[in-house]
Amino acid sequence: MDVGLKRELEEKVRAGERLTREDGIALYESDDLAWLGGLAHEVRTRKNGDVVHFNVNRHLNMTNVCTASCAYCSFQRKPGEKDAYTMRIEEAVRLAKAMENENLTELHIVNGLHPNLPWRYYPRSLSELKKALPNVSLKAFTATEIHHFETISGLSASEILDELIEAGLESLTGGGAEIFDWEVRQHIVDHRTHWEDWSRIHRLAHSKGLKTPSTMLYGHIEEPRHRVDHVLRLRELQDETGGFQVFIPLRYQHDFVDMKDGKVRNRLQARTQMATGAEALKTFAVSRLLFDNVPHVKVFWVMHGVQTAQLALQHGADDMDGSVVEYKITHDADNYGTPNKLTREDLLDLIRDAGFRPVERNTRYEVLREYEGPDRALRESPQPMRV
Known part of the structure; x- marks a missing residue:
């Protein structure tokens, strides 16, 4: 990228003009990651x-039985397959209660x-979980799941969301988006929820007061x-509803073979390696610059590793997600040395080590507690960036 184009983009970003x-x-074509990260960091700051x-937070997956066989997914199992499971509602509640302390x-x-x-399993699950953990927010179900509930219940998405909200739902999850462009999506997704239905369901959730x-x-x-x-589609929907709280780039986890039975669960193996740390940081930076109307950008450390996650905080991200226990969706793939839990x-x-103040x-992004930031010596003598 030549100096003139860099200057033009800097001026647009600093003037608050839409890219x-x-x-x-x-x-994305720029190879100057330091410049790109610095510009995204200006916006983030x-x-x-x-x-x-x-x-x-904690993750709860009540069943891994799935009709779809998406090429990127290591989590799904077919009915009767080894390691397929479905929790009874009482079992899910007992597991959730064990996390109460x-x-x-x-x-x-x-x-x-x-x-x-049956459809009733899902609102009843939320209702029982909410009774067991009344002070815990329930963020549940992807738009793909809501679309599936329409099929099995005969209800509309509006009726489904109303029942789930009454049962205790406070937010949908953001999954099922992957990449919206059909040129790519047709090769990676094996269900029928695409942009039209994904956006319809999130638009509807936003209209009912849910932030997602x-x-x-x-x-x-x-x-x-x-x-x-992909980002521009989301940005346009955000212009309309204002309902997205956060954008989360998720790094694809590559080449998983189940050591228990030798099956290749994750079949999307077009690359021999995952996206590099540098590519991940570029994705965070460009996302922060393009998605100008979303308040937060989150780095999900489980899918990036803690070191890349720390660096992402200097490339546009301002949220590090939660402590997480037993995250199955990618850790049923390969954890690449990433832990399942951070306290x-x-x-x-x-x-603090990355130079920021924890909150x-x-x-709902309401502040529960503000903590002391990094010590003064660290702030005044930042560590060199390593990619």
Whole structure:
């Protein structure tokens, strides 16, 4: 990228002008990661100061039985297959109650698209979980699951959301987005929820007062232009509803063979390696610059590793997600040395070591507690960036 184009993009960003598709593609073509990260960090600081948000959450997957066989997924199992499971509601509640002493504020619930579970299982699950953990926010179900519920219940998405909200739902999850462009999507997704239905369901959730996350799965067969177009679709929907709280780039986890039975669960193996750390940081930076109307950008450390996650905080991200336990969706793939759990103290240390001030939040991004920031010596003598 020549100096003139850099200056033009800097001026647009600093003036608060909206970047175009062409601008986004040009940013991805830049090989000056330090410049790109610095520009994204300006925007991140303007929106969120020196704060990094986190929460204390746990993930609950009540069934891994799924009618779909998406090429990127290592989680799903077919009915009767070894390791397929479905929890009874009482079992899910018992498991959730066991987490009660960990001061969690959010339960994140995602499941497979089970062909035989009745619709009533889902609102009843939420209702019983809410009774057991009345002070814990329930973030549950992807738009893909809501679409599936329409099929098995005969109800509309509006009726489904009303019942789930009455049962205790406070937010949908952001999953099922992957990459919206059909050129890519047709090769990676094996269900029928695409942009039209994904956006319809999130638009409807926003109209009912739910705030939701938005996501993008990157680092597989897509190209930078697909990432740009994905973000621009979300940006346009955000202009309409204002309902997205956060954008979460998710790095594709590559080449998983189940050591228990030798099956290749994750079939999307167009690359021999995952996206590099540098590519991950570029994706965070461009996303922060393009998605100008979303308040937060989250780095999900489980899918990036803690070191890349710390660096992402200097490339546009301002949220480090939560402490997480037993995350199955990618850790049924390969964890690449990434832990399943970080304690609150671990997160505080990681955020401070990256040079930021930790703030604990709830699902609605309401501040629960502000912590001391990094010590003065660290702020005045930042550590060199390593990619």
